[in-house]
Amino acid sequence: MSLDLLSTAPATKPWEDPASYWGAMTHALAGVSGPVAALNLEALRYNALDLVVRSAGVPIRVASKSVRVREVLDAVLALPGYQGILAFTLPEALWLAESRGGAPSNDDIVLGYPTADRAAIAALAADEAAASRITLMVDDLAQLDLIDAVAAPGTRAEIRVAIDADASWRAPGLGHIGVLRSPVHDPAEVAALARSIAARVGFRLVGLMMYEAQIAGQGDATGSGDVVVRWMQRRSAAELLDRRAAIVAALRDIAPLEFVNGGGTGSLELTASDLAVTELTAGSGLLAGRLFDGYRAFDPAPAAAFALDVVRKPLPDVATVLGGGWIASGPAVESRQPAPVWPGGLRTAPREGAGEVQTPLRGDAARDLHVGDRVWFRHAKSGELAERVDHYHVVEGAVLAGTIDTYRGEGKAFL
Template sequence: MEKFEKAFQHMERPFAWLDFDALDQNIDFVNCLATKPVRIATKSIRSVGVLKYVQEKLHHCAGFMTFTAAESVYLIEQGLDNILLGYPTVEENSIKKLLTYNKEGKDITFMVDAIEQAQLLQSYAAALQTTANICIDINVSTDYKWIYFGSKRSPLDTLQKLKNLTDAIAQLPNVRIHAVMGYEAQLAGVPDLTHATSAKVRTKGMLIRRLKKQSVNKITSFRRLAVAHVKSVAPLAFVNGGGSGSIAYTCAQKEITEVTVGSAFFASALFDHYDSLQLQPAVGFALRVTRQFDDHTFVCQGGGYIASGAIGEDRAPVFLNVRYQLLPLEGAGEVQTPFIDPTGSLKIGDTVYLRHAKAGELCERFSVLHTTRGDTYEGPILTYRGEQQCFL
């Protein structure tokens, strides 16, 4: 934090920061761990400048996984290519723009898990006299009956459902099966919690690790069978899987040709609890202390940057200085945040540095990431918001 004080002494608070030293270490870690090409998850970054920076430093970049059709259009217009739209879309104008870019030679793949999505692509592609490349999203979650372990998104959780879809898609002349994705959310997106401090969270962590271990066989067997089936009806350009929390496992699977990584580059707070990751906090935000309530309770301006997902303590931002703690009954506030400094060493005017629980969502709050190497200020990089873009 001392290096930040020197690098950012001229900045007004609040601001978002990016530590290039930490980002480079995280990219190097991914390069070492990923034995297959990496597709960058744009939702975890949300800055064209940073996306291009990471792409240049990856040893083998497969392209980008985007989160909306409008974002995909924007990134293509900024010079990016090899786009996998990671979620189904039914937005007419953006689909038509993407199909036009595809017709002009851009590499764009649409995600589907239902015939209605494919039929919509068929109608637009036929009108434009082109072909829509699609990726079929299969569901590799594990249903233990007493608990559903994974994500409730794609309905394609059996080979029969998958066959029904591929048979229906075969009747669409302007839609081409191009790829398959099987995202193991229960491995990639659920922290291990090995080093949790409370007994309740440690118990939860033990259950999570057991469920992860048991679900591996289901993921592997179903995804391989699913990929084999799709290959029997169409040649595949790629098979995508994984996420930041399962890089090594996913790369070891023979049916996988590429792995998606996003949060690992920024190393947001939720990823502190993964046993397999050795990452450095690369992105966060700085707040000014503006009040002192008592000897150990201070108040900073802003701070209410709560992450999406199931509501819980793990969605709140965390302090870089681990001694500082949010108040359990107030949390991170909309315009001010009280917190505890047990040493009582802070004073009004000081700066506290925090990290968001999830990676890219911080960039929806700030227009600029102010960057540093060592204790030297390196200048600003615009976020999507700074480029006057807002997609979700």
């Protein structure tokens, strides 16, 4: 099915009434055997349009890793305010760039991470059309050396590259705050790398990416340490504003940049205000994994969820569902577990958590659950649920509107 996100956003927010919202989802999927993954079209439409409002006119590049469903990517990119894809592997980028129906599926794809996939590099180097549509991410000359070893300059298509510069904060007295990504941090380091790239035959420097994970990926309204987090983000943002401007100014003297990419779902307003940035990236805010509940700036709708069936009652206040152990990537802490969200008041057992095959759930609500009843969960991260299921069932109101395949459903497993 084709998703229509161009319709007017809902006048109300049905997800603010959990009993009504999850009740409607349950009704729509009553005839579908579990486990079942669902996508609420009204919530997706709301989130997609809200991201555009938050971006304040700066184009949004969609992070495919946070979606992993081609119909959703296509529908979002059809909306004004969205432009291009940030892919997470080169085989995925090549697949997304393939022609469908006589036209290129996507002609503006930036690979968000460096690649060492020799087979995929060879395929890119041998395909002029794909090479014109895909930009590789680099932060080290060794990555260019690898490409040259696979396909020597002069024998291949010109390779478009962008530099990933470290956007973390090196705080006085505290050290590195942020994720461990690029080795180039200071303007001089980034400029030196850019000059080396510009001097290499067979490569064209076209862009810069700086992802401020310590701001975009760190909630500031979680109820734990929020004051410290907000202090850190204010200081980091001020430092980054000056450093990114200096880096961009240095690079523009070296190569004509097509884009300067920054931000993420959690920092759209802040990054959009940076005049050095020409585009933003967002993806998690579309399906809204529960890790994105704890932010002051926005309140996304729970667009994606999955339901598991109760299969046993070991105790009156315990209901056991089949499945559940769909743990998100990252540190193995509670926040990476899927959370039962309806019926309200359920919780996993401390010694079992979300199980490989079964998940016992405790709480007063479990007393009213019976074998065959359904419990709704939200995944911690937005895109990773798609790796567990072949398709999403699309719900609009209380009606099952159709199904759409995930990457997995299309026979693809990129990472």
